Amino acid sequence: MAHLNGASWLAADKPEDADLIIINSCGFIESAKRESINAVLAWRKLFPDKKLILAGCLAQRYADEIELAEADCLFGNNDLAQITEVASRLTGSAAAGTPVVPGQRPLLSLPGSAYIKISEGCNNRCSFCAIPLIRGPLRSRPIPDIVEECRQLIARGIRELCLIGQDIGSFGKTARDSADSQLPALLEAITRLDGQFWVRLLYIHPDQFPLDILDTISRDKRFLPYFDLPFQHGSTLILRAMNRQGNAESYLSLIRRIRDALPDATLRSTFLLGFPGETSADFHALLDFQAEARLDWVGCFTYSREENTPAYSMKNRVSKRLAAERKALIEERQTPISEERMERFIGRRLDALVEEALDPEEGLYLGRLFCQAPEVDGATVITSNTQLTVGDFVTGKIVARAGIDLDMRV
Numbered sequence: 001m002a003h004l005n006g007a008s009w010l011a012a013d014k015p016e017d018a019d020l021i022i023i024n025s026c027g028f029i030e031s032a033k034r035e036s037i038n039a040v041l042a043w044r045k046l047f048p049d050k051k052l053i054l055a056g057c058l059a060q061r062y063a064d065e066i067e068l069a070e071a072d073c074l075f076g077n078n079d080l081a082q083i084t085e086v087a088s089r090l091t092g093s094a095a096a097g098t099p100v101v102p103g104q105r106p107l108l109s110l111p112g113s114a115y116i117k118i119s120e121g122c123n124n125r126c127s128f129c130a131i132p133l134i135r136g137p138l139r140s141r142p143i144p145d146i147v148e149e150c151r152q153l154i155a156r157g158i159r160e161l162c163l164i165g166q167d168i169g170s171f172g173k174t175a176r177d178s179a180d181s182q183l184p185a186l187l188e189a190i191t192r193l194d195g196q197f198w199v200r201l202l203y204i205h206p207d208q209f210p211l212d213i214l215d216t217i218s219r220d221k222r223f224l225p226y227f228d229l230p231f232q233h234g235s236t237l238i239l240r241a242m243n244r245q246g247n248a249e250s251y252l253s254l255i256r257r258i259r260d261a262l263p264d265a266t267l268r269s270t271f272l273l274g275f276p277g278e279t280s281a282d283f284h285a286l287l288d289f290q291a292e293a294r295l296d297w298v299g300c301f302t303y304s305r306e307e308n309t310p311a312y313s314m315k316n317r318v319s320k321r322l323a324a325e326r327k328a329l330i331e332e333r334q335t336p337i338s339e340e341r342m343e344r345f346i347g348r349r350l351d352a353l354v355e356e357a358l359d360p361e362e363g364l365y366l367g368r369l370f371c372q373a374p375e376v377d378g379a380t381v382i383t384s385n386t387q388l389t390v391g392d393f394v395t396g397k398i399v400a401r402a403g404i405d406l407d408m409r410v
């Protein structure tokens, strides 16, 4: 979008007004691929005469194989700057007008929040994962470049900086198993920025957790004690087959270290069910891990068999039905854990980022606390006597819990 804006293209408010529709796709797992293709088919049906580009990871991964007459063009991830040329060629028009806010990247996130990609690609090579095939090996941005982007976003009024990458614990590393993560140095550099903002760290592979960051996070309260650690499993056999190095014991000890250093720490994880060879005993090891870890939030996926990954040819595949049953049981057991974990905030005064005015006349707003990452976790319903600004912080008291969500009174 920044490239297109720079070449004087404007984002249309309504698709009816657009000359060009770009669908950004995901190529990670079967369900996401299906969703991406269905999006192309649906938009083509709605707008038979408009030019349509299928962009993103699906286009990148299957560039040679996709035969999709509904899309006018496939556009991968390798050279995003080329999008302006492709757009002009397809529409037969050089865009007119002046560049829109040159240098500012458009934000698609919720108000007050922005994602900052600090690295691209991954060296971990989990055996089930197609991301290294799509995104390539790990490349990390220079620290001053990232800090400058953070500074500009703060100057634009952004309150929440979400640092993302496939595994940000590996930021700056020269090899998967080297101990030279530059994440602690990046956080230290960000502490030198002025202003009231949150920094949220998203996705740290638990085998690559740089413990030094705990110190920075406890010293500078602007760094949220929130960690998304995709453990994936609790059985050592399955973790090894996944090409992951930890086990339930080492992961529980990491959880303890984080909670000892940061008693408020909120932990999120992802579990993968139905990996080839997952026996009932393996599944029970995961249930035990879940019970012991008492994570605040858990997202579950069933295994998706992806071409060109090592797990593709692994034997003893688990049926989709059994994987789905296991996923459902993990989810069922997680709900009361998440609910109970949220109880600890009741009665406390906390900051929330206001995201939506539900009914400003009645003083009703929707927001998030530090323990609620954008879009994936629960939310906080805020009741206020005074008018609140969407995209800004407010401080209030947590008065109740409703399911996994919280109620705040200002």
Ligand code: SF4
Pocket (backbone or CB within 6 Å): 122, 123, 124, 125, 126, 129, 130, 131, 132, 166, 167, 205
């Ligand atoms: S760490 Fe994440 S992105 Fe990297 S290979 Fe493993 S699952 Fe894929």
